[in-house]
Amino acid sequence: MLTAERHARIVEMVRLRGTVTVPELAAALETSESTIRRDLDKLDQAHQLVKVHGGATTRESAHLTRDLTLGERHGLHDEEKRAVCTRAASLVQPDDFVYLDAGSTTEILLDLLPPTRAGYVTDSVSHAIRLAARGLSVMVLGGELKSATEALVGPGALDALARLHFTLGFWGSNGITPEAGLTTPEPNEAMVKRESMARATRRYVLADASKLGRTSLVTFADFCDATIVTCGDVPEEYRSFDNVTEVSL
Structure with missing residues (x-):
């Protein structure tokens, strides 16, 4: 089997199963575990999956327990994110004072914002x-x-937010469920998200549909605290919520 074919099959197995072990991959592809480990190193470096102890997982699954770097998130649901951000950009009015959360989705929004005095x-x-x-x-x-x-996180960020009041804000979220609310992996960043959201009048969470039905480690807001703008394969149960806005590609 050619290396490119083996890599494609590994990526597909991880996509279908979510998490796959090295022995499972070696048996399925009839190759050695050492070869599989080298393959996982290369695929991880190419941001096609995330190598974990004993195997590999999807980037979406890894993103629930740790923040992927911006490079690792590159290309992950970019079409859906752009559709969401196009809608978000249309919400900005000339006199708005806008909070923008860090992250790969809000990064796409930057180029779509209108050239106003906001x-x-x-x-x-x-x-x-x-x-x-x-x-x-x-x-x-x-x-x-x-x-x-x-x-930017910690006391300095929280102190700065304590003096500000936003007319509008946009946030990202690693996981979204009605039960756990809006969640993210890191406590310090959750605190900044929570404080900034509390200081905004109009609040929007920008998230492709892969975030729906998933729960990360720390809740920073309740499910109904913001309007959720989403795109992609939206689960049917989420379409009934008044605060969920689905946009098309």
Whole structure:
């Protein structure tokens, strides 16, 4: 079996099962476990899956227990995210004071925002740089820089938020369920999300449908605390909620 064919079959097995062990892959592909481990290293580096102890898992599953880097999230449901962000950009009015959460979905929103006099505040250093490069008015929170998501967290960020009041805000979420609410893997980032959301009048969570029905480690808001703008394979039960807005590709 050619390497490219073996890699494709590994990715497909992980996609179908969610998590697969090295012995399972070696048996299915009739190759050695050492070969499978080398394959997983290459596929992880290519951001096609996430290598874990003893096997591999999908990026969506890994994203529930840790924040993937922006590079690891590149290409993950980008079409759905762009559709969601196109709707979000249309909500910004000229006089809005807007909070923008860190993350790969809000990163797509940056290029879609209208060139108005609206002001922006973000906990993301990279978001702030890109907004400033577009000539938009932007403030960045203080705090400790979290490398994986390029977000600012900790007392400095919370102190800055305590003095601000937003007319509009956009957040990402790793998991969304009616029971657990809006969830994320990291407690310090959850605190910033919670505080910023509490200070916004109009609140929108931007999430492709893969986040629905999944629960991450820390709840930062209740399910009904924000309007959820989503796109993709939306589970039928979520379509009945008044605060869920589904957009098409």
